[in-house]
Amino acid sequence: MTTDTFEKERLLPHRLPLVRVLVAIGGIYLAQSLVGGITFHGVPAVLRERGIALDKIGLVSLAMLPWALKFLWAPSIERYRLHGREGRRSRRIVLLGELCGAASLMALAFIGPSPTLWLFTALAMVALFSATVDIAADAFAVEQLSEENRGWGNTAQVGGAYLGGVLGAGLFLILVPTAGWETACLLSAGTIILFALPFVFGPEPVAAPVDSAHKPSLRYAFGRSEVRIGILMTLLFEAGVRLASGMGGPFLIDRGVSLEMLGLINGVGGVATGVAGTALGGLLVRVSGAGPAVILAAVGQAVALSLYAVAAFLPEAPVSVLIGISLLKVFAMAVGFVTLYALLMGLSSLRQAGVDFTLFQCADATMAALAGYGGGMLASIFGYGLCFAIAASLGLAAVFALPALLKQLPDMSGTVR
Numbered sequence: 001m002t003t004d005t006f007e008k009e010r011l012l013p014h015r016l017p018l019v020r021v022l023v024a025i026g027g028i029y030l031a032q033s034l035v036g037g038i039t040f041h042g043v044p045a046v047l048r049e050r051g052i053a054l055d056k057i058g059l060v061s062l063a064m065l066p067w068a069l070k071f072l073w074a075p076s077i078e079r080y081r082l083h084g085r086e087g088r089r090s091r092r093i094v095l096l097g098e099l100c101g102a103a104s105l106m107a108l109a110f111i112g113p114s115p116t117l118w119l120f121t122a123l124a125m126v127a128l129f130s131a132t133v134d135i136a137a138d139a140f141a142v143e144q145l146s147e148e149n150r151g152w153g154n155t156a157q158v159g160g161a162y163l164g165g166v167l168g169a170g171l172f173l174i175l176v177p178t179a180g181w182e183t184a185c186l187l188s189a190g191t192i193i194l195f196a197l198p199f200v201f202g203p204e205p206v207a208a209p210v211d212s213a214h215k216p217s218l219r220y221a222f223g224r225s226e227v228r229i230g231i232l233m234t235l236l237f238e239a240g241v242r243l244a245s246g247m248g249g250p251f252l253i254d255r256g257v258s259l260e261m262l263g264l265i266n267g268v269g270g271v272a273t274g275v276a277g278t279a280l281g282g283l284l285v286r287v288s289g290a291g292p293a294v295i296l297a298a299v300g301q302a303v304a305l306s307l308y309a310v311a312a313f314l315p316e317a318p319v320s321v322l323i324g325i326s327l328l329k330v331f332a333m334a335v336g337f338v339t340l341y342a343l344l345m346g347l348s349s350l351r352q353a354g355v356d357f358t359l360f361q362c363a364d365a366t367m368a369a370l371a372g373y374g375g376g377m378l379a380s381i382f383g384y385g386l387c388f389a390i391a392a393s394l395g396l397a398a399v400f401a402l403p404a405l406l407k408q409l410p411d412m413s414g415t416v417r
Contacts, residue, residue, distance in 0.1 A: 021144045022156040024199040028137045029160035031195040035130050037168020045249040046113045049259045058376020063123035067365030070131040071358050077135045078216040078354035088204050090136040097133035098196040101126050102189040109185030139354030150342045155282030158337040162274030173263030216352035226347040233405050234363040240305050240395030242371035247379045273327045277334025290343035291406045297336040302395035304332040309388035
């Protein structure tokens with residue numbers, strides 16, 4: 001055994017049984033993504049149904065900026081998480097963050113669905129606490145998932161994320177017209193707490209080893225080529241789908257789909273296609289490896305976005321066809337998330353998993369915020385057709401660029417990361 005291999009083995013944490021890990025991270029990602037579903041899909045659809053202009057709806061995406069900026073405080077959170085005398089402090093961070101996030105959602109219930117500064121502030125506070133929770137939860141996942149189990153781990157992550165997104169984009173939209181805005185927000189706050197419980201009250205290894213000589217930092221992260229390439233890959237991979245994603249709900253609303261029907265589409269349809277997509281993504285990673293799986297997923301996303309663009313230019317396109325294409329995009333995105341994040345986990349350092357993986361997620365969140373706002377502006381000025389056509393072009397560009405970036409990744413077998 002080489003010195004590097006020995007050092008890598010020394011840094012590996014004591015891992016829990018896979019089932020416990022999957023339940024814990026699946027629940028926490030469901031809770032986290034419920035917030036994203038409400039912000040990216042639920043609130044925009046409600047605002048559009050009430051006649052709010054598309055450019056103002058696009059501003060909602062900017063409330064997600066804490067997810068794009070969390071790398072700024074990730075080193076501090078990671079140092080606190082790693083260097084507790086009693087062991088890892090992941091659960092403590094998650095508990096406090098989820099309680100504060102739920103309180104912010106409760107405040108949103110009494111603010112009301114209008115594009116005011118208070119609405120954006122409440123959404124930003126929910127995002128701030130959720131983003132901080134993500135740092136600890138992601139580090140836990142990177143540490144606890146061995147290479148051969150990352151596909152299944154990411155399936156649980158993304159599956160939980162899609163179920164949470166469905167609750168935020170589906171059940172939330174059903175509750176708003178039937179039970180009221182306040183009830184929908186309060187029930188969402190309770191759901192966040194409920195699904196965080198398996199993580200908060202689950203076990204975490206007490207004696208997991210720590211490289212005490214290393215201080216988690218951004219400098220160390222950016223000094224690694226794996227991190228730099230991973231960030232670029234994330235931006236390219238997500239640009240197209242993020243540009244189209246925020247306008248999907250308003251597009252269907254403007255084509256005659258009711259708010260209740262959109263809730264059912266995002267709910268029932270989203271669950272089925274999202275779960276199927278995560279399962280396929282996990283299988284692709286298991287069979288072909290993360291790199292080839294990412295390329296296949298990029299092709300699927302480009303196809304779905306191209307169909308979306310064509311449909312947007314056809315005013316006579318049946319609503320059923322539009323719904324089918326929308327669900328196909330959800331399926332492709334689910335496959336994409338599983339494969340991409342399985343790859344990014346492998347690029348994260350065991351010395352500071354919470355920092356490295358956070359940088360990848362921040363790149364994704366930055367693209368989501370900017371593309372979400374840009375999509376609103378493009379759709380408002382030029383129409384949905386051009387917005388989705390640009391998204392499809394970005395998806396095709398990723399298909400051609402990603403293989404070259406994968407070739408630049410170093411061989412990390414037997415090295416300390």
